[in-house]
Amino acid sequence: QSVxxxxxxxxxxPGQRVTISCSGSSSNIGTNTVTWYQQLPGTAPKLLIYSNxxxxxxxxxxxxxxxxxxxxxxxxSGLQSEDEADYYCESWDDSLNGPVLFGGGTKLTVL
Amino acid sequence: xxxxQESGPGLVKPSQTLxxxxxxxxxxxxxxSFYWNWIRQPAGKGLEFIGRISTGGGTNFSxxxxxxxTISVDRSKNQFSLNLSSVTAADTAMYYCARSGVMxxxxxxxxxxxxxxxxxx
Numbered sequence: 001q002s003v004x005x006x007x008x009x010x011x012x013x014p015g016q017r018v019t020i021s022c023s024g025s026s027s028n029i030g031t032n033t034v035t036w037y038q039q040l041p042g043t044a045p046k047l048l049i050y051s052n053x054x055x056x057x058x059x060x061x062x063x064x065x066x067x068x069x070x071x072x073x074x075x076x077s078g079l080q081s082e083d084e085a086d087y088y089c090e091s092w093d094d095s096l097n098g099p100v101l102f103g104g105g106t107k108l109t110v111l
Numbered sequence: 112x113x114x115x116q117e118s119g120p121g122l123v124k125p126s127q128t129l130x131x132x133x134x135x136x137x138x139x140x141x142x143x144s145f146y147w148n149w150i151r152q153p154a155g156k157g158l159e160f161i162g163r164i165s166t167g168g169g170t171n172f173s174x175x176x177x178x179x180x181t182i183s184v185d186r187s188k189n190q191f192s193l194n195l196s197s198v199t200a201a202d203t204a205m206y207y208c209a210r211s212g213v214m215x216x217x218x219x220x221x222x223x224x225x226x227x228x229x230x231x232x
Contacts, residue, residue: 002157035218037158044207044222045158050214088158092217099171100217102158 004028004089004103011109017077020106022089024070028101032092034072036065039086039105048087049074076108084110113138115208115223123202123230129195133208133223140189141166145212147191148219149182151204159204163211164191198230 005023012018022034036049047056049065052072062083065074072091076083089103119131133147140147149161162172164182172180181194195202205227209219 033215035215037219044225045219046222047218047220050218050220054214056214056220090158090217090219096174098174100160102160105157 002104003093003097003101004091006087006089006103006106008104009107009109011111012076012079013111014079014081016079017075018079018108019076020074020087020089020108022072022074022103024072024091024101026070027095027097028070028091028093029067029072030070031094034065034067035090036063036072036074037088037090039088040082041085045088079110081110084108113210113221115210115221117206117208117223117226119206119226119228121227121229123198123228124232125199125230126197129193129198129202129228129230131193131206131208131226131228132190133192135189135191135210140184140191141186145210146216147182147184148209148211149193150207150209150219151202152207152225153204160217161193161195161206200230202228203230204228 033051037045038048039045052067062078086105088105093101114136116134123129146163148163164170179196184191205225207225208223210221211219
């Protein structure tokens with residue numbers, strides 16, 4: 001069981017807005033920044049969001065994220081079929097669990 | 112645009128050592144402030160950080176794997192390598208190499224395509 005907790009699944013219809021949560025603790029999300037990765041089927045993960053809210057060049061602004069206390073969330077607006085993927089949160093951890101932890105992943109299905 | 116490519120045996124026997132290499136192209140592995148990482152993913156499961164090495168040779172490892180992991184750099188070949196000793200079936204996974212450091216030490220901005228390693232006799 002991952003120290004960073006994500007819902008195993010999420011779904012939405014095209015055009016909808018969906019959110020994916022990531023819950024941690026004071027030794028990880030509460031103290032350090034959160035990163036989000038997108039893993040399309042059969043491919044390597046891709047950096048989606050870094051330092052809680054920032055998008056790398058090339059990531060559509062439909063993807064946004066936030067952090068509050070020991071939790072973070074990823075939001076996808078204007079959902080598209082190509083957004084169907086696994087999404088992982090990640091944070092550095094200052095405890096013996098560290099140095100870096102991934103969430104268990106959320107499989108997003110576009111209905 | 113940096114590219115990373117994993118290589119190594121796809122099958123390793125239990126109790127033996129898993130050895131993988133990541134070849135970096137499109138940039139120097141000796142560039143300042145970069146870290147070179149190994150991350151794995153069992154089939155159908157989540158990501159697990161294994162360890163990293165800095166351009167200066169410093170290393171950091173997952174506490175659960177630290178006793179079995181070695182990571183090294185070969186600057187002449189622009190490669191870095193992973194050795195995982197005493198493997199068991201639980202080490203069967205897709206193994207990825209990745210770069211970090213551009214945006215932060217544990218922000219993995221470039222990934223290899225992955226190489227599948229099975230541990231079986």
